[in-house]
Amino acid sequence: MNDIAATADMNGLLPKPTDRVSRDDFLRLGVWFTLALCLIAALLPLPFGKPGIWSALGLGGIFTWHTLLGSVLGLITGLAVAALVLHWRPLRVIAERLLQLVAWETFRTCDYVLIALMAAVGEELLFRGALQPLIGLLPMAALFGLLHLTSVAHVILASLLGLLLGWLYQWSGSLWPPMAAHFWVDLVTGLLLARSLKPGVLLDQGD
Numbered sequence: 001m002n003d004i005a006a007t008a009d010m011n012g013l014l015p016k017p018t019d020r021v022s023r024d025d026f027l028r029l030g031v032w033f034t035l036a037l038c039l040i041a042a043l044l045p046l047p048f049g050k051p052g053i054w055s056a057l058g059l060g061g062i063f064t065w066h067t068l069l070g071s072v073l074g075l076i077t078g079l080a081v082a083a084l085v086l087h088w089r090p091l092r093v094i095a096e097r098l099l100q101l102v103a104w105e106t107f108r109t110c111d112y113v114l115i116a117l118m119a120a121v122g123e124e125l126l127f128r129g130a131l132q133p134l135i136g137l138l139p140m141a142a143l144f145g146l147l148h149l150t151s152v153a154h155v156i157l158a159s160l161l162g163l164l165l166g167w168l169y170q171w172s173g174s175l176w177p178p179m180a181a182h183f184w185v186d187l188v189t190g191l192l193l194a195r196s197l198k199p200g201v202l203l204d205q206g207d
Helices: 003-011 023-043 065-087 089-101 109-135 137-146 152-172 176-196
Strands: none
Touching: 023 109, 065 089, 065 152, 065 176, 089 152, 109 137, 109 152, 109 176, 137 152, 152 176
């Protein structure tokens, strides 16, 4: 049992796992949601006569220094996001709410890898692969941020991340670098927060 579960059990702050979204339900929903995003991304460019996502998914783009740079930027950004969540009150509030909704203490490391992979594939195909060529970098980043509308702080953070990922795609011409960055952001953030967040302590920390 990790720190989240231990602290929650001691303080009685979390609902029982049966009262929150379970690991199996969360992962099942994630798979279906990712498949839906991939389908929309594949179909969306067609009415506009755009080449679509396939031209940016050449396998040769995986093993390039662009993708390596995306991974490094993702690692750095993931560490920065985790630090912000732990030390900036507007984001700590979001984290505290998430602890009340999902039974994170039942998740394993491999689950966080799968969640990060699904988010990286589905969201990058749709936002960077399908939407960015249609509406441009800045509108795409703004839309990406608005769809994370849990708070103003979250919208700003997601918009900035959208700009970084969109720039990686625009600069490299491949979806693999933003996918790599997105994967590492989500994985590093998820693993660090899973081992660090303590319900009832976050909101008592100073700003």
